[in-house]
Structure formats: C-alpha cells, structure tokens
Amino acid sequence: MMPLNALHPWSLMLQRGQPDPPMPMTLVTLRGTEGACADEVAFYTDAEFDALVDWAKSGLFVMAFVARERDELVLLCTESVEAMRLQVNLLPLVVAGLAQADIRSVATLRLAGRPIPMH
Secondary structure (H helix, E strand, O other), rough: OHHHHHHHHHHHHHHHOOOOOOOOOOOEEEEOOOOOHHHHHHHHHHHHHHHHHHHHOOOOOEEEEEOOOOOOOEEEEOOOOHHHHHOOOHHHHHHHOOOOEEEEEEEOOOOOOOOOOOO
C-alpha cells in the first residue's frame, strides 16, 4: 500500500472514529483521445456540452477542474462509481470513441482541527 493511501484511515482516527460521509464521491476524469480528428470532435461538441450542463443542473457533479496543459476535465461527482460509469458511457464523445474516462471512488480528508472562532 502506498503511504498516501494511509492518509484516509489516519484522518478518520483523528476524528475519533467518525464514519465517512454517507454521500458517495467519485472523481471522473474525461480526456480526449490522442489523435482524435478535430472535425469529429467539433461534430459532437454541442451535444457533449449539453450533457455536461445537464449533469451540473441535476447536481451530478459539484466541482469541476479544467486542465490547462492538456485536453482534460476532472469532475467531483456525487454518485457511486457504478452510477457514474453508466452516465459517462452515454456521453457523446465517449460513445464516439473520441474521449476516455477514468472513474474512481474518493474520500475526503479533514486534516484541520475544529475551526477557531474569530470573534
């Protein structure tokens, strides 16, 4: 086990055994396929954008990160890995083979103690 994987159990121990939040959290990384034809990607752009807007409106993801150096979008989603896999497999660029997805379950790490009142 990598040392970074020990952070989650360690942080739970600091919280005196409090369980993980009941809401599942999944990271979905969408990345364009290398060598994808720009004309093909352009053909699906509006449909892909509309699908992602629908995800945002429905609360399927709560945070998004756009990579600056590569063609990649990372979404923090509020559904299980299985549910997100089903959703991702419906995205137009994924269906067309022009994008790939990395889908994984994540957990939060609360490393700070209790907030200090400022007043």
